[in-house]
Amino acid sequence: MSAASTQTYYRELCNLTRNQLGGLHSPELLIRSLDFAQIEALQMDGDWDAAGAILNSEAKALQNGGASFILLATNTMHKLTDQMMQDVDVPLLHIADATADAINSAGLKAPGLMATAFTMEQSFYTDRLIAAGLKPVVPQDDDRAETHRIIYEELCKDITTNESEATYISIAGRLLETGADCLILGCTEVGMLLNQGNVDVPVFDTTLIHCEAALKMALT
Numbered sequence: 001m002s003a004a005s006t007q008t009y010y011r012e013l014c015n016l017t018r019n020q021l022g023g024l025h026s027p028e029l030l031i032r033s034l035d036f037a038q039i040e041a042l043q044m045d046g047d048w049d050a051a052g053a054i055l056n057s058e059a060k061a062l063q064n065g066g067a068s069f070i071l072l073a074t075n076t077m078h079k080l081t082d083q084m085m086q087d088v089d090v091p092l093l094h095i096a097d098a099t100a101d102a103i104n105s106a107g108l109k110a111p112g113l114m115a116t117a118f119t120m121e122q123s124f125y126t127d128r129l130i131a132a133g134l135k136p137v138v139p140q141d142d143d144r145a146e147t148h149r150i151i152y153e154e155l156c157k158d159i160t161t162n163e164s165e166a167t168y169i170s171i172a173g174r175l176l177e178t179g180a181d182c183l184i185l186g187c188t189e190v191g192m193l194l195n196q197g198n199v200d201v202p203v204f205d206t207t208l209i210h211c212e213a214a215l216k217m218a219l220t
Contacts, residue, residue: 001034001036001039001072001073001074001076001077001188002036002074002155002156002157002188002189003033003036003158004155004156004157004158004189004192005073005074005188005189005207006031006033006073008188008189008191008207009071009073009188009207009210009211010029010031012207012208012211013027013029013211013214013215014026014027016211016212016215017215020215020219027215027218030062030065030066030067032058032061032062034054034058036156038054039051039054039077040152040156042054043076043118048079048080049083051077051080052080052083052084053083055072055077055080055083055084056083056084056085056086056087056088058084059084059085059088059092060087060088062090063088063089063090067090068090068218069090069091069092069093069214069217069218070085070088070090070091070092070093071092071093071095071210071214072084072092072095073188073207073210074095074187074188075095075096075115075116075119075125075186075187075188075206076115076116076118076119076187078094078095078096078124078125079118079119079122079124079125081094093210093213093214093217094128095206095209095210096125096128096129097128097132098206098209098210098212098213099129099184099186099204099206099209099210100128100129100132100133100134101132101213102204102209103132103134103182103184103204104132104133104134106182106202108181108182108202109133109134109135109181110134110135110136110137110179110180110181110182111129111134111136111137111180111181111182111183111184111204112136112137112138112139112172112175112176112180112182112183112184113125113126113129113136113137113138113139113175113184113186114139114147114168114171114172114175114183114184114185114186114187114190114194115147115151115184115186115187115190116147116148116151116152116187117144117145117147117148119186119187120138120139120144120147120148120186121138121144125186126138136184137175137178137179137180139171139174139175140174143171143174146167146171147168147171147190150164150167150168150193151187151189151190155187155189155190155192155193156189160192160193164193165193165194165198168190168193168194169194169198169199172194172199173200176200176201180201181201181202182201182202182203182204183199183201183202183203183204184204184206185203185204185205185206185207186206187206188206188207190205191205191207191208
């Protein structure tokens with residue numbers, strides 16, 4: 001939901017549309033870009049009801065603007081999808097469902113999950129993976145804390161460092177040692193540091209998966 005992930009979504013949707021349709025084609029999009037500082041403050045305060053009310057207002061704005069379906073360009077805030085979609089008639093393309101479909105299609109079953117502490121430690125996300133037949137693996141306490149810190153203190157501010165990349169690679173390695181057979185980049189900013197080039201198992205970038213599923217849905 002940070003500006004960094006919004007830019008990534010826009011770029012990927014444009015690239016995917018051009019690659020699939022060719023020529024001068026680009027996606028028709030409505031974007032509601034929020035002040036992430038406000039959202040982050042509500043997260044830290046645990047005021048999820050207030051955050052959900054904001055998302056519900058934004059979802060209604062997208063519906064009123066003519067959207068045929070909605071993407072929530074963040075993993076963590078899928079915690080609030082029920083509240084967000086109250087009195088909204090257009091469908092939501094859920095990022096965890098799209099990711100689970102991709103993992104199952106690849107024949108894998110035990111995804112390591114690197115994301116915000118909310119996504120790793122609460123059940124709103126992993127429950128959907130489990131319902132899809134997967135067995136998610138999350139980092140140990142210290143690794144979860146460091147994964148979360150780097151997201152909020154660096155990646156959401158468009159800061160990437162070699163030190164943080166090395167830290168993420170080490171955390172991913174420890175997930176593999178505990179049984180993960182693939183890796184979910186479960187925050188839309190994690191792909192700024194990790195990718196198939198520096199992880200030894202299949203990598204599932206939730207942002208790219210979400211965008212691919214969105215284009216498929218739009219063209220169906």
